[in-house]
Amino acid sequence: MTLNEAKTRVLHIDPQLRAAAWKLNDRTQVRLEVPVDGYDAEPWNGVTDDCLYEASGNVLAVVEAKRATRRPREADEQLRHYVTEIAKKQPFAPFGFMANGHDIWFWEVGLATPRLIAWFFTPADLERLNFLRQNRLPLEATSINSAIVDRPYQHEAIRRVAEAFAAKQRRALLVMATGTGKTRTTMALIDVFLRANQAQNILFLADRDALVDQTLTDGFKAHLPHEPRARIYTHQVDKTKRLFVATEQTMALCYTKFSPGFFDLIVFDEAHRSLFKRFTEVIEYFDARMVGLSEATLGKQNVLLRKQFLPSCRSRGFHSLRNGARAQERAVRFIHGCGRLSARPAVQPCWYQYDTISVRTRSCPTC
Secondary structure (H helix, E strand, O other): OOOOHHHHHHHHHHHHHHHOOOOOOOOOOEEEOOEOOOOOOOOOOOEOOEEEEOOOOOEEEEEEEOOOOOOHHHHHHHHHHHHHHHHOOOOOOOEEEEEOOOOEEEEOOOOOOOEEEOOOOOHHHHHHHHHHHHHOOOHHHOOOOOOOOOOHHHHHHHHHHHHHHHOOOOEEEEEEOOOOOHHHHHHHHHHHHHHOOOOOOEEEEEOOHHHHHHHHHHHHHHHOOOOOEEEOEOOEOOOOOOEEEEEHHHHHHHHHHOOOOOOOEEEEOOHHHHOOOOHHHHHHHOOOEEEEEEOOOOHHHHHHHHHHHOOOOOOEEEEEEEEOHHHOOEEEEEEEEOOOOOOOOOOOOOEEEEOOOOEEEEOOOOO
């Protein structure tokens, strides 16, 4: 049976909103068919399908529904207009959702391209995201805490990751050899995100208990002592904290206890171990920005890592930073999308190699 738009809303979209903790009967939270002044009656009638509100009465998000047989992205221009008009009447522009009962797209109009998400965000998610959006500082301009990392290649790696996210990428892959300070580099990167107001809820995942405990004590407790932290267990989830650690096995069993928008940043330690079996569902479930950590990208894992953490670019490159630790070269490579780094020439090489003597560049043959 083909459902029209009204039935799609009642049978599919409304239950999805309720599952995300939106109270459809509470008019302080959700209102249906809200008029948008100043717009012609045709072709969209100037009426939103749903508006989701914060406690102060401002619109947090607009939901534009389509019948099940139509693509949600057909509402792009319609939603853009509604968001633009509503933004004229309140201190901030609302977020946007486009849904047809099967797929849900989330859009920060004017700031990012629409992206497919697993589920609607909760009221708490949208309020947190709105706070971060209004108070964020440039990630790439935020100072790095030299008390956490003091080696030039560690600073370089953090800057390159920051530049990649500033260029609207959602995922990055940081490859560091054993002994190069991967834990400290990760803590310094997380510290930058926190001080730039670009993340509040951060998750660190590893495949072994020892790595999780090490991150909780030698990482978060040692370098970010004032941030509330907790380990996630299947039987115990404390959502009041800001820094979280968990094993991938635990998270694969309980990730649906969190909404897709709960985390702002997720770090995957030993990322090449996160590519198989059910855990890929976890990666695709969350909408957070993601950083994969790995010691090597060889053979089949090389292709899988790039596909999972760098899905949007046709060709790839890497940064190789070498230091003299233990009298031998240790590579620290940051893989990024070609031509995506900010503050660079218009025509860029996508392969960089740094060492203590010289800087060399070579153009990628596929770019």
